Each structure stands twice: as C-alpha cells, then as structure tokens.
Amino acid sequence: MADAIKVESLVKRFNGFTAVNRISFSVKRGELFGLLGPNGAGKTTTINMLSTLIRPTSGKAYIDGFDISKNKNEVRNSIGMVFQEPALDGKLTGRENLYFHAMIYGLKKEERVARINEVLRLVELEDKGNFLVEKYSGGMKRRLEIARGLIHKPRVLFLDEPTLGLDTQTRRHIWDYIKRLNRDSGVTVILTTHYMEEADFLCDRIAIIDHGKIVALDTPKKLKDVLGGDVVRLEIDGGKSEKLAKKLKELKWVRTIRTYNGFVAVTTSHGEKRIPELIELGQQMKLKIKSVNLRKPSLEDVFLHFTGRVIREQEGSPIDMYKAVMRARGR
Numbered sequence: 001m002a003d004a005i006k007v008e009s010l011v012k013r014f015n016g017f018t019a020v021n022r023i024s025f026s027v028k029r030g031e032l033f034g035l036l037g038p039n040g041a042g043k044t045t046t047i048n049m050l051s052t053l054i055r056p057t058s059g060k061a062y063i064d065g066f067d068i069s070k071n072k073n074e075v076r077n078s079i080g081m082v083f084q085e086p087a088l089d090g091k092l093t094g095r096e097n098l099y100f101h102a103m104i105y106g107l108k109k110e111e112r113v114a115r116i117n118e119v120l121r122l123v124e125l126e127d128k129g130n131f132l133v134e135k136y137s138g139g140m141k142r143r144l145e146i147a148r149g150l151i152h153k154p155r156v157l158f159l160d161e162p163t164l165g166l167d168t169q170t171r172r173h174i175w176d177y178i179k180r181l182n183r184d185s186g187v188t189v190i191l192t193t194h195y196m197e198e199a200d201f202l203c204d205r206i207a208i209i210d211h212g213k214i215v216a217l218d219t220p221k222k223l224k225d226v227l228g229g230d231v232v233r234l235e236i237d238g239g240k241s242e243k244l245a246k247k248l249k250e251l252k253w254v255r256t257i258r259t260y261n262g263f264v265a266v267t268t269s270h271g272e273k274r275i276p277e278l279i280e281l282g283q284q285m286k287l288k289i290k291s292v293n294l295r296k297p298s299l300e301d302v303f304l305h306f307t308g309r310v311i312r313e314q315e316g317s318p319i320d321m322y323k324a325v326m327r328a329r330g331r
C-alpha cells in the first residue's frame with residue numbers, strides 16, 4: 001500500500017524567493033506527523049501545496065497514492081483541511097456550518113445529519129451544535145473546524161497551526177482531541193506548529209523545518225537523544241558568553257555548545273557532575289554567572305542545535321505576537 005503522504009523534492013518559489021526548498025519526506029498510514037519550525041519557515045506553503053491549493057514550482061507529492069498535480073480531485077477527496085486562519089461563518093450555527101460543508105463534499109442528504117452528529121460527538125460539541133458560531137469560544141471554534149475537516153471521512157487530515165492563539169488549557173484539550181481522533185479513527189494527521197511542546201506531545205515523528213528546508217526528521221525522542229542526556233545552561237553577565245563558549249570547546253565531555261542572548265548551553269551526559277566544574281571555570285575566568293540550570297533536552301534545544309537559533313526569537317515581542325494572532329484570527 002502507498003504511503004499516506006509522499007513528498008519528493010518539493011519546491012515553491014514566490015517571485016524568485018524560495019519559500020520551500022526541495023523538501024522530501026513520507027508519512028505512514030495512521031501516523032501523526034508534524035512540521036515544526038518558526039514563522040516563515042515554509043510550513044503553510046508546504047501544506048497548501050499538498051492540499052492542491054497552490055501549485056509547486058517543482059517536485060512531486062502523492063497523497064494516498066494520488067499525484068497532487070495530476071489527480072487533484074482524488075487528492076481533495078482524500079483530505080480534510082483545517083486552515084491556520086479560521087474560516088467559519090459566525091452568523092450560522094455550528095450545525096449549519098457543517099451542513100454546508102457536507103453539501104459541498106457531496107454527502108447524500110440522508111447521510112448528512114448522521115455524519116454531522118458523529119463529528120460533533122467526536123469533538124464534544126453535540127450540545128452546542130445549534131448555537132451561533134459567533135458565540136463560540138476560540139477553543140470551540142477550533143474543535144468545530146476539526147469536525148468540519150472530518151465530515152467526508154478523509155484518510156488524511158491537515159491541521160495548520162491547530163492551537164495558534166489558544167490559551168494553554170484549551171490547547172491541551174485540542175491536543176487530546178487530535179490524539180484521540182488519530183488513535184480511534186486511524187486518520188493520518190499532518191500538522192504544522194511552531195510550538196515545541198505541541199510537536200513533542202502529539203507527533204509520532206517530526207520534521208524540523210527552517211528557511212524552507214528540513215534540517216532534521218525523526219521521533220521526538222530520537223531527536224532529543226542526539227544531544228546526549230542533559231543540557232546545562234549558564235547565564236553570563238556582560239556579554240561574555242562567547243568567551244566562555246570558546247573555552248568550553250576545549251573540554252572533552254562537552255558534546256555541543258550554543259550561545260544565545262547571554263546564555264551558554266552545553267549538552268553532555270551526567271550534567272549534574274559537571275556543574276561544579278563549570279562554575280569553577282567561570283570563576284577562574286572572572287565571569288559573573290547569573291544563573292545555572294540543568295534539564296533534559298527539549299525540542300527547543302534540538303532546534304537550536306540544528307539551526308543555531310531559538311524558535312522563540314522569531315516571534316518578536318508579546319505585543320507583536322498578540323497582534324499577529326489577532327490578525328490571523330481575523331479580529
């Protein structure tokens with residue numbers, strides 16, 4: 001049987017700017033697969049090509065065995081799509097939104113109501129179906145969009161930033177729905193996110209994408225294992241982090257070193273044993289160590305390791321982020 005998704009050297013250029021740069025990957029049937037990367041990495045562009053919304057500049061991709069360039073209709077029937085930017089009609093009820101979608105997808109009249117009930121139940125909105133969508137909370141809207149994406153029983157579900165702009169608690173609920181959905185109905189899920197914890201919690205495998213390229217692809221565990229057991233991070237006063245990093249490069253037990261925003265992060269096994277040594281070294285070098293922190297590697301560290309940058313850096317100030325989210329939410 002064909003892979004649920006197969007991507008071969010896909011490229012998208014916009015007026016000479018390369019947004020997606022020869023990416024290749026496959027997603028197995030029933031897999032929950034994530035594209036993780038900062039804003040502007042090319043995630044939405046990739047999803048839009050795979051769902052036939054935009055044409056690739058070059059390369060090939062297959063959904064459920066169907067060629068995205070040659071078998072558009074078959075591809076469209078195989079997939080459900082939840083966009084980064086919400087696309088619900090607030091003046092209609094939840095059920096009405098689903099009903100129109102069911103009609104567009106050609107579900108037979110007698111099937112429609114049963115299927116609407118089924119998908120509403122799946123996202124626990126059966127008692128809210130007759131409310132106007134404009135009265136829904138952000139989390140309820142997201143769940144309704146997921147329900148809508150499932151109405152025609154797609155074999156592959158695309159979720160573009162499924163929890164963008166939602167509060168932490170709502171985000172966790174949405175994660176539970178996505179996980180349950182994938183497990184219970186066997187639908188293959190490909191999602192994009194710039195939230196590391198989201199990718200870590202949800203995905204069987206993750207492709208880390210940066211500047212239109214895949215820089216690493218594996219299970220969350222294996223990606224983190226690359227870095228060794230522990231991350232020790234020191235915060236150095238007065239812009240001296242580079243100086244310490246240079247010295248640390250000489251030490252055998254240091255596996256990787258990264259510096260950013262006044263921090264030095266080293267990965268190593270048995271980090272707890274190395275802390276006294278690091279502090280002593282700092283003192284010898286007359287550096288002021290503001291903080292020391294030991295933890296297991298996160299996907300943030302993995303991203304930093306492969307790109308030399310932190311994902312969060314891309315997001316700008318909280319105000320900028322808030323504005324971006326509100327823009328994306330159409331408010």
Ligand SMILES: Nc1ncnc2c1ncn2[C@@H]1O[C@H](COP(=O)(O)OP(=O)(O)O)[C@@H](O)[C@H]1O
Pocket residue numbers: 014017019037038039040041042043044045046
């Ligand atoms: N229609 C377009 N025309 C020109 N540039 C675009 C267009 N769509 C996206 N881009 C650019 O391509 C890059 C990737 O965008 P996108 O795929 O939306 O990233 P992501 O979803 O990872 O945040 C960005 O630099 C963006 O500005």
Ligand SMILES: [Mg+2]
Pocket residue numbers: 043044045084160161
């Ligand atoms: Mg996007």
